[in-house]
Amino acid sequence: MPEKKHIANIKDVASVAKVSTATVSRYLNGNLNRMSSKTAERVKVAIEKLEYVPNSAARQMITKSSKMIALIVANTDDYFSTEVFKGVSSILESYGYIGMMLDSDSDIVRERKLMSVVNSNTFDGLIIQPFNSIGSIEESIHRNIPIVIVDREMDQAPWVQVITNNYEVSREAASYFMKQGFTRFIVLTSKLSAATNRRERYRGIESVAKNIEVLEVSESLYNHKEIYDNLVKLLTESKERTVIFALKERWLLEFVPNLILKGYIDNVKATATGFADTTMARQIEPKMKLISQDPFLMGAGCAEIMVKRLKGEVQKENVIVVPATFH
Amino acid sequence: MPEKKHIANIKDVASVAKVSTATVSRYLNGNLNRMSSKTAERVKVAIEKLEYVPNSAARQMITKSSKMIALIVANTDDYFSTEVFKGVSSILESYGYIGMMLDSDSDIVRERKLMSVVNSNTFDGLIIQPFNSIGSIEESIHRNIPIVIVDREMDQAPWVQVITNNYEVSREAASYFMKQGFTRFIVLTSKLSAATNRRERYRGIESVAKNIEVLEVSESLYNHKEIYDNLVKLLTESKERTVIFALKERWLLEFVPNLILKGYIDNVKATATGFADTTMARQIEPKMKLISQDPFLMGAGCAEIMVKRLKGEVQKENVIVVPATFH
DNA sequence: CTGTTAGCGCCTTCAC
DNA sequence: GTGAAGGCGCTAACAG
Numbered sequence: 001m002p003e004k005k006h007i008a009n010i011k012d013v014a015s016v017a018k019v020s021t022a023t024v025s026r027y028l029n030g031n032l033n034r035m036s037s038k039t040a041e042r043v044k045v046a047i048e049k050l051e052y053v054p055n056s057a058a059r060q061m062i063t064k065s066s067k068m069i070a071l072i073v074a075n076t077d078d079y080f081s082t083e084v085f086k087g088v089s090s091i092l093e094s095y096g097y098i099g100m101m102l103d104s105d106s107d108i109v110r111e112r113k114l115m116s117v118v119n120s121n122t123f124d125g126l127i128i129q130p131f132n133s134i135g136s137i138e139e140s141i142h143r144n145i146p147i148v149i150v151d152r153e154m155d156q157a158p159w160v161q162v163i164t165n166n167y168e169v170s171r172e173a174a175s176y177f178m179k180q181g182f183t184r185f186i187v188l189t190s191k192l193s194a195a196t197n198r199r200e201r202y203r204g205i206e207s208v209a210k211n212i213e214v215l216e217v218s219e220s221l222y223n224h225k226e227i228y229d230n231l232v233k234l235l236t237e238s239k240e241r242t243v244i245f246a247l248k249e250r251w252l253l254e255f256v257p258n259l260i261l262k263g264y265i266d267n268v269k270a271t272a273t274g275f276a277d278t279t280m281a282r283q284i285e286p287k288m289k290l291i292s293q294d295p296f297l298m299g300a301g302c303a304e305i306m307v308k309r310l311k312g313e314v315q316k317e318n319v320i321v322v323p324a325t326f327h
Numbered sequence: 328m329p330e331k332k333h334i335a336n337i338k339d340v341a342s343v344a345k346v347s348t349a350t351v352s353r354y355l356n357g358n359l360n361r362m363s364s365k366t367a368e369r370v371k372v373a374i375e376k377l378e379y380v381p382n383s384a385a386r387q388m389i390t391k392s393s394k395m396i397a398l399i400v401a402n403t404d405d406y407f408s409t410e411v412f413k414g415v416s417s418i419l420e421s422y423g424y425i426g427m428m429l430d431s432d433s434d435i436v437r438e439r440k441l442m443s444v445v446n447s448n449t450f451d452g453l454i455i456q457p458f459n460s461i462g463s464i465e466e467s468i469h470r471n472i473p474i475v476i477v478d479r480e481m482d483q484a485p486w487v488q489v490i491t492n493n494y495e496v497s498r499e500a501a502s503y504f505m506k507q508g509f510t511r512f513i514v515l516t517s518k519l520s521a522a523t524n525r526r527e528r529y530r531g532i533e534s535v536a537k538n539i540e541v542l543e544v545s546e547s548l549y550n551h552k553e554i555y556d557n558l559v560k561l562l563t564e565s566k567e568r569t570v571i572f573a574l575k576e577r578w579l580l581e582f583v584p585n586l587i588l589k590g591y592i593d594n595v596k597a598t599a600t601g602f603a604d605t606t607m608a609r610q611i612e613p614k615m616k617l618i619s620q621d622p623f624l625m626g627a628g629c630a631e632i633m634v635k636r637l638k639g640e641v642q643k644e645n646v647i648v649v650p651a652t653f654h
Numbered sequence: 655c656t657g658t659t660a661g662c663g664c665c666t667t668c669a670c
Numbered sequence: 671g672t673g674a675a676g677g678c679g680c681t682a683a684c685a686g
Contacts, residue, residue, distance in 0.1 A: 023672060023673080028664090036671065053470075056444075057664095058663035061677095082403040100428065101428040117395075142380070254610055257611065349657060353656090353681095363655065388680070
């Protein structure tokens with residue numbers, strides 16, 4: 001019958017080491033210079049003996065800091081999100097902070113709930129790929145903790161934003177194909193109205209191309225065969241040289257391989273491109289030119305800014321662009 | 328020049344509402360039945376006016392609970408991990424808990440560090456896909472919080488484990504191909520010795536097949552062309568009907584499409600199968616039979632067990648198997 | 655129905 | 671170089 005393990009606190013350590021709690025506290029916080037090495041040793045031994053671990057909740061109350069940063073993403077399943085997280089974590093780690101990922105699952109209510117948790121003093125900062133509007137964030141977070149926005153451009157937002165050059169790089173890619181003689185574009189995308197990023201990408205294409213067909217695919221419920229057949233129809237109904245331009249890697253991976261296999265995409269009459277963060281897309285056809293963002297770097301950038309803000313430094317620029325490349 | 332926002336505390340609310348802090352506390356915790364609706368209303372108004380949010384650190388000190396559960400995964404980039412997280416989150420949410428994902432990045436030191444954070448009283452429970460050994464976990468976590476292991480089988484572990492039937496399903500798949508007349512297997516895998524899961528899968532194949540070639544690929548630094556050429560060589564050097572069996576989806580996605588494209592995999596002389604959690608692999612070739620785990624369900628299972636433990640209920644079984652399917 | 659009070663575990667002056 | 675004591679914000683008895 002295992003006794004409920006008593007969790008040692010600073011008092012226990014003090015009494016075992018025969019010193020005051022103040023001394024233990026000093027030891028814990030590295031103020032060893034103001035302490036004889038003998039007492040330090042005694043404290044050390046006591047801590048080990050009792051398997052003592054400082055209670056971070058109590059600590060937080062005094063220091064007003066937990067060394068934890070929350071990253072709220074729209075969908076953990078996206079490679080983009082997890083890479084951002086890896087970037088965030090790696091930088092934070094080097095500064096003694098720790099990053100944790102929360103998933104809003106593109107759900108407004110859920111995002112609100114998560115933000116209210118972040119708002120209840122457990123986190124020192126928030127990095128967020130927001131789904132809600134600015135107003136909603138301001139409502140939810142009324143402590144003045146540092147906030148960094150990632151992957152979303154918000155015009156009037158009072159926080160630093162780390163984003164990609166969606167418009168420019170899409171434009172660059174579209175121009176390239178125009179020059180190659182591909183003058184017709186089939187844009188394969190999730191609902192355009194739902195996200196500013198997608199619209200930016202579309203605008204980039206639109207800025208150089210005239211002949212554009214848009215094929216919107218519903219993220220959750222879509223009929224693979226129907227979309228595929230539609231693509232085939234679009235590809236075959238015109239004599240114009242055509243590019244399939246996927247605004248999201250997923251659609252590239254789902255439809256393009258088959259189109260290549262069946263000969264509809266031959267790089268002469270038709271070709272394909274799109275946004276592709278993983279290396280997988282480039283395996284489909286090594287010669288295919290694609291757009292790659294750098295989510296890891298974006299995350300790292302967010303974390304750097306966060307740490308600066310935590311130190312009290314003020315960030316001058318309000319928008320940081322981590323360029324995507326077309327290659 | 329914005330004043331440093333004063334953060335309201337329970338005292339402020341009490342004084343504005345002209346009640347005691349105890350009453351506010353009762354209101355916060357939903358003990359409304361023992362309170363006149365007038366005072367409740369006054370408290371409500373005061374809270375809104377002051378934009379008051381309870382300090383969770385202070386709360387934790389008393390209640391010894393944060394309602395937060397940590398999920399430590401080996402690699403956030405894996406679809407498997409993020410799906411587990413989604414399963415965990417969705418169940419926890421319905422019980423008023425909140426899940427957060429931490430990434431050990433398959434690094435022993437990092438995992439230790441994360442566990443020590445979890446150990447410092449900020450989390451009510453830990454779900455972990457461990458990279459370290461049992462001993463290491465026991466060393467790091469000496470509070471008696473509930474721990475659930477996911478995706479790793481640990482013989483002597485004192486915690487509940489939620490796993491997949493790696494051995495059985497691999498065996499089932501291998502038998503199927505044997506019956507179809509495919510008697511030679513090329514196992515495409517990351518280093519076998521590094522993970523029990525992979526070894527289990529290999530054992531499953533081995534239990535029915537005799538002619539097995541193993542091709543180990545290094546996760547981080549591998550030469551795509553070299554591996555590919557090697558596969559082609561293996562496929563062509565024997566007259567025996569052969570299955571390429573990928574123990575990890577990534578390898579399936581990286582090499583099989585090209586092999587199909589180039590005609591090496593024709594489903595007559597050679598075919599392919601493997602573990603595939605995402606739907607992407609099934610797009611490569613709809614007729615291909617693959618093994619799918621159910622990470623979402625595994626996560627949900629972990630969370631259910633966690634919640635039960637948190638309520639004080641004891642879990643009878645020590646190992647929960649969420650079967651994968653071959654189809 | 656409502657208020658008073660004693661801590662939770664820790665850090666931080668202020669003394670000695 | 672070390673200790674005593676107050677207080678961070680909240681909850682949970684215990685009174686009334």
